[in-house]
Every structure is written in structure tokens, then in C-alpha cells.
Amino acid sequence: MHSRLTWLLLTFGYLFLYVPIIILVIYSFNESRLVTVWSGFSTQWYRALWEDQQLLAAVWMSLRIAFLTATAAVGLGTAAAMMITRFGHFPGYTPFAAMITAPLVMPEVITGISLLLLFVALEQAIGFPQGRGMLTIWIAHVTFCTAYVTVVISSRLRELDPALEEAAMDLGATPWKVFFLITLPIIAPALLSGWLLAFTLSLDDLVVASFVSGPGSTTLPMVVYSSVRLGVSPKINALASIIILVMFLGVFIAGWIMLRMERKRDLEMQQVVTETLEAEAALFDRPPAHVRLEAKP
Amino acid sequence: MNKLAQWRELLTFHRFWVMIIPYSWFILFFVIPFFIVLKISFSEATIAVPPYEPLLVTENDKIQLTLNLGNYHFLFTDALYINAYLNSLQIAFFSTLLCLLIGYPMAYAIAHTTPSVRNILLLLIILPSWTSFLIRVYAWIGILKNNGLLNNLLLGLGIIDEPIQLLYNNFAIYVGIVYAYLPFMVLPLYTNLVKHDPSLLEAAADLGARPLKAFFSVTLPLSKAGIIAGSMLVFIPVMGEFVIPELLGGPDNLMIGKILWQEFFNNRDWPIASAVTVLMLLILLIPIIIFHRSQLKQMEK
Numbered sequence: 001m002h003s004r005l006t007w008l009l010l011t012f013g014y015l016f017l018y019v020p021i022i023i024l025v026i027y028s029f030n031e032s033r034l035v036t037v038w039s040g041f042s043t044q045w046y047r048a049l050w051e052d053q054q055l056l057a058a059v060w061m062s063l064r065i066a067f068l069t070a071t072a073a074v075g076l077g078t079a080a081a082m083m084i085t086r087f088g089h090f091p092g093y094t095p096f097a098a099m100i101t102a103p104l105v106m107p108e109v110i111t112g113i114s115l116l117l118l119f120v121a122l123e124q125a126i127g128f129p130q131g132r133g134m135l136t137i138w139i140a141h142v143t144f145c146t147a148y149v150t151v152v153i154s155s156r157l158r159e160l161d162p163a164l165e166e167a168a169m170d171l172g173a174t175p176w177k178v179f180f181l182i183t184l185p186i187i188a189p190a191l192l193s194g195w196l197l198a199f200t201l202s203l204d205d206l207v208v209a210s211f212v213s214g215p216g217s218t219t220l221p222m223v224v225y226s227s228v229r230l231g232v233s234p235k236i237n238a239l240a241s242i243i244i245l246v247m248f249l250g251v252f253i254a255g256w257i258m259l260r261m262e263r264k265r266d267l268e269m270q271q272v273v274t275e276t277l278e279a280e281a282a283l284f285d286r287p288p289a290h291v292r293l294e295a296k297p
Numbered sequence: 298m299n300k301l302a303q304w305r306e307l308l309t310f311h312r313f314w315v316m317i318i319p320y321s322w323f324i325l326f327f328v329i330p331f332f333i334v335l336k337i338s339f340s341e342a343t344i345a346v347p348p349y350e351p352l353l354v355t356e357n358d359k360i361q362l363t364l365n366l367g368n369y370h371f372l373f374t375d376a377l378y379i380n381a382y383l384n385s386l387q388i389a390f391f392s393t394l395l396c397l398l399i400g401y402p403m404a405y406a407i408a409h410t411t412p413s414v415r416n417i418l419l420l421l422i423i424l425p426s427w428t429s430f431l432i433r434v435y436a437w438i439g440i441l442k443n444n445g446l447l448n449n450l451l452l453g454l455g456i457i458d459e460p461i462q463l464l465y466n467n468f469a470i471y472v473g474i475v476y477a478y479l480p481f482m483v484l485p486l487y488t489n490l491v492k493h494d495p496s497l498l499e500a501a502a503d504l505g506a507r508p509l510k511a512f513f514s515v516t517l518p519l520s521k522a523g524i525i526a527g528s529m530l531v532f533i534p535v536m537g538e539f540v541i542p543e544l545l546g547g548p549d550n551l552m553i554g555k556i557l558w559q560e561f562f563n564n565r566d567w568p569i570a571s572a573v574t575v576l577m578l579l580i581l582l583i584p585i586i587i588f589h590r591s592q593l594k595q596m597e598k
Contacts, residue, residue, distance in 0.1 A: 006402050006405060010402065014421060017425050018425070020437060020440060076319050087316075094593070099324070099327055099328060101589060102327070105533040105588055106534075107577070107581070109558060110578060113571070114574070117333045117337055117571070120347050124347070139326060142326075146322075207540065224429070224435075240435070243432060
């Protein structure tokens with residue numbers, strides 16, 4: 001199976017994934033109104049985009065919601081992941097795990113309609129939430145983003161050696177202290193990637209937001225969707241290119257930070273191991289008392 | 298007694314506080330909404346705010362409960378809904394199959410590269426799904442249009458004489474869905490394939506199995522969990538897909554997600570939309586349970 005065929009298929013797969021995106025970016029610099037006819041290089045569509053007030057307002061709204069969603073989803077997701085990985089098979093484990101992972105596959109229209117009907121019922125019964133807007137979109141986004149964040153964090157928690165936590169417990173640390181001093185720093189890269197994942201999921205969502213938003217709150221995908229329905233427009237190409245650029249930059253910066261964090265951790269680990277080994281070696285050569293005191297400042 | 302002890306342990310101070318927020322959040326915003334959908338699917342539509350009749354009516358000290366089964370009856374008698382269900386089922390099935398056929402070799406090839414190359418290839422799979430879904434679907438309009446790039450290319454090469462209709466049909470829907478959902482197939486397959494012990498294949502080779510035979514009798518059965526997870530991650534959301542058929546499909550390419558959207562926003566018939574949702578959930582329940590089982594198994598490993 002290591003044949004050329006597999007590699008050929010892989011190359012075609014990547015071409016399939018990237019060619020449409022590349023074409024989109026190229027045509028955003030097209031001078032013509034017609035999206036498919038190249039008539040010269042121009043940045044006029046970027047300028048037109050910059051002057052579109054409605055669109056800028058939607059971008060700002062989407063960014064705020066995505067930021068708040070990602071932050072809340074990481075908090076909820078960490079707690080849920082701790083429950084699934086560290087609490088053992090508690091009673092109600094399976095229903096809880098089902099409830100947490102179900103939004104992962106639930107069709108968006110179902111999530112959207114059920115949450116809207118809840119909000120309408122709540123508003124009738126207790127007068128809250130009054131109307132629909134940022135708050136209801138935020139609640140809906142947190143609900144489905146937490147499912148993704150939980151999967152990311154719990155897979156990281158499972159890789160984490162429980163001996164580290166047990167050692168801290170044995171040394172007398174309270175569960176909260178163990179969590180904040182041992183567990184949290186080690187799973188930090190997973191928290192960051194979970195946060196980014198939730199941020200992009202929220203920024204990208206059209207269906208759920210359309211259901212649970214009121215007339216006054218329009219997010220970026222809603223604006224894009226309505227203008228795409230009116231026909232292909234070069235302005236959308238420009239917008240798409242900016243989104244693609246920002247996402248790629250964000251991913252590379254995040255990847256770089258994570259790589260650095262991991263390297264730093266690996267270095268620290270290595271240092272601890274070398275020091276221990278040195279100390280051990282020294283123990284057998286010389287009287288132990290000097291070594292530990294003189295070893296390192 | 299054992300259960301009770303387990304509960305007591307669970308409700309120790311710190312565990313209780315870790316539990317309470319996610320638990321109540323998901324009950325309030327995930328479980329209860331489904332019961333409300335179920336409730337509204339049994340009520341009658343009216344012109345009011347909200348546009349449905351209450352189920353319980355209190356009148357002269359009497360409580361009346363009216364369950365209206367008409368919505369469900371209507372769904373089963375109108376061919377529109379049945380056709381839309383069947384069409385969604387067909388599209389979801391074939392696009393899952395296509396994703397599997399394209400995604401499996403990709404995941405396999407990625408799993409068999411060196412770790413440093415592997416990370417880059419994986420990142421390249423994930424990257425497109427981190428850019429906007431809507432915009433990736435939109436990118437295909439420019440390619441598939443009658444005067445779009447693909448038709449121009451085929452015309453230029455002399456393969457066709459006049460533009461062929463590529464957009465606003467089932468073909469375009471398949472292209473869009475496979476394009477958008479491919480990463481969801483590749484990632485779980487990769488996670489599974491990368492864990493396989495290469496010595497198993499060596500053993501198969503030592504016992505005289507040819508590579509292809511070894512693949513079908515060792516690798517493929519071992520990757521069952523990955524295939525299930527990937528297929529469910531594609532099949533279930535595609536069943537409810539709204540954006541892709543709306544933008545790439547024609548007016549007669551009905552899918553159930555699109556119908557639900559139209560009943561809800563265009564006809565403002567909330568009870569019918571709720572009944573469609575309930576039936577859709579019932580149909581998806583089995584795949585969702587299968588997905589959840591395989592997910593639990595992976596989590597336990």
C-alpha cells in the first residue's frame with residue numbers, strides 16, 4: 001500500500017482542498033465586476049469592503065461573540081473534561097458523556113430550532129431573555145462549542161501521566177491546588193487550541209445564529225449569506241481573502257506559541273531528569289550532603 | 298450501598314462545584330429544548346406571538362390537554378416531506394461513501410509518513426476547515442457556474458462545445474458536501490490508523506500475505522472504529538444540511554434541513570417545523586448512538 005497510488009491520491013486530495021481557496025484569493029484582486037473574467041489587477045474591492053458600514057458592524061459583533069464564546073466554552077469544557085477523565089465511572093457517567101458529545105454531531109438546524117423555542121418559552125414564562133440578540137447567540141454558541149472543546153481537552157488529559165497528580169496529592173496538595181499547579185499548566189496547549197477552535201466555530205456559524213438572533217443583531221456569516229444569495233460579488237471574494245489570511249496567520253502564530261511552550265516544557269523536563277541523574281550519580285561517588293547544596297544556585 | 302457511596306464521593310465539595318455548572322448548562326440548553334420541540338410539535342399553528350396554540354388550557358377550574366397529531370399525519374401524507382427525507386438520506390449516504398473513498402487513502406498516507414511531515418500534512422487538512430464554511434461553499438459557485446472556471450477550462454481544452462450545467466443540481470451538492478466534510482472523515486481515520494502496530498503488518502508479511510491481502514485482513518478491520526467515527530461525523534450533519542443545498546442546489550433539490558428552514562422562517566409554521574425536527578431526530582437517533590458508543594470506546598482506550 002505504500003505505492004505511488006496512495007501518494008497520487010493524497011496530492012489530489014490536497015489539490016481538491018486548496019485550489020478553490022487559491023482561486024478565490026486570486027480573483028479578489030480582479031478589476032472586473034464579473035467574478036470569472038480576469039481583466040487586470042486591482043484592490044478596489046478591498047476598498048469597497050472597508051467602506052461597508054453594515055459589514056464592519058457585523059464583523060465587530062461576530063468577534064465579540066466569538067471571544068466570549070471561546071472563553072466560556074474553555075471553562076465549561078475543562079470542567080466537563082475533568083469529570084469525564086478524572087471522576088471515574090460515576091453514576092450517570094454515560095448520560096453525561098452523551099449529553100456533552102451529542103452537539104458534536106447534531107445537525108445545526110435542530111440545535112438552532114430547539115434553542116430558539118426554549119428562548120421563546122423562557123421569555124413567555126419568566127420574561128428572560130428579553131428579545132434575542134448577543135446573549136442568546138452566545139448561549140447557543142457556547143453549547144455547541146463546549147462539545148468540541150471537551151473532546152480536545154479530555155484527549156490531552158488522558159495523555160497526562162496521573163502519577164504527577166498523585167505525587168502532588170501525596171505531598172499534601174489539595175485537589176484545587178493540584179489542578180491549578182500541576183494539571184492546568186500541563187494541559188495549557190490543549191486549552192489554547194480548544195479556545196481557538198471554539199473561536200473559529202463561533203465566528204463561522206450561520207445556521208444556529210440565524211435561528212436565535214433578533215432583528216437587531218446580525219453576525220458576519222448572516223451578512224455574507226444574504227449577499228451571496230444575491231449573486232457572486234467580488235466584494236465577498238475580498239472579504240473571504242481577508243478571513244483566510246487572518247485565519248492562516250492566527251493558526252501559524254498559535255502553532256508557533258504551542259511549539260515553544262512544548263519545547264520549553266521538554267527542556268525543563270530534561271533538566272530535571274539530568275539533575276536527578278547527576279545527583280544520583282554523585283550520591284554513589286561522594287558523600288551526599290555536599291552535592292545537593294552545591295549543585296545549582 | 299455501593300451506588301450511594303459513589304454518589305457521596307462524587308458530591309464531595311470540590312467535585313460538586315466542578316460538576317454543577319456543565320451539568321446544569323447542558324440540561325438547560327441541550328436536553329430541555331428537545332422537550333419543548335416535542336411539545337410544540339403537538340400543538341396547532343395560529344397567527345399569534347408565538348405562533349402556536351398552548352397545549353394546556355385552564356378554563357372554569359378545568360385543565361384541558363389537547364394533543365394535536367395532525368402535524369405528524371400531515372408529514373406522512375404529503376409527498377414533499379417523504380421525498381425530502383429520502384433525498385437527504387441518499388445524499389448523506391453517498392457523500393459519506395465518497396468522503397470515505399477519498400479520505401481513507403489520504404489518512405493512510407499521512408499516518409505512514411515521518412512524524413515531522415505528518416504534523417504539517419495534518420495541519421494542511423485542518424486549515425481549510427478553520428476558514429469560513431460559507432466562503433468555502435461559495436468558492437465553488439465561481440468554479441461551477443455556466444461561465445465559470447471549470448466550464449471555461451473544458452471549453453478551452455476542446456472537451457465540450459458548449460457549457461454544461463454543473464451548478465444548481467445534485468452534482469454541485471455532492472461536490473460541496475464532500476469538499477466541506479472531508480476533514481471530518483480524515484481526522485478520526487488518521488487518529489485510528491496512526492495507532493496501529495506496524496509489527497502486525499510485518500507478521501502478516503512473514504506469514505506470506507501480500508500487501509493488499511494484509512491491508513484487507515489486518516489494517517481495514519483494525520480501523521473499524523475510525524471508519525465509524527468518521528462516517529457519523531459526516532453522515533449525521535449532512536442529513537440536516539441547509540447551507541450547501543440552498544447555495545449550490547436547485548429549487549427541486551430538496552433536503553430536509555432546507556424544508557425545516559422554510560417551514561420555520563418562510564411559512565412561520567412552528568408546529569410543523571417542530572414535527573419535522575422530531576422525526577429527523579428519531580431517524581438520526583440510531584447513528585448518533587452508534588457514534589457515541591464508538592466515541593466512548595475511544596475515550597476508554
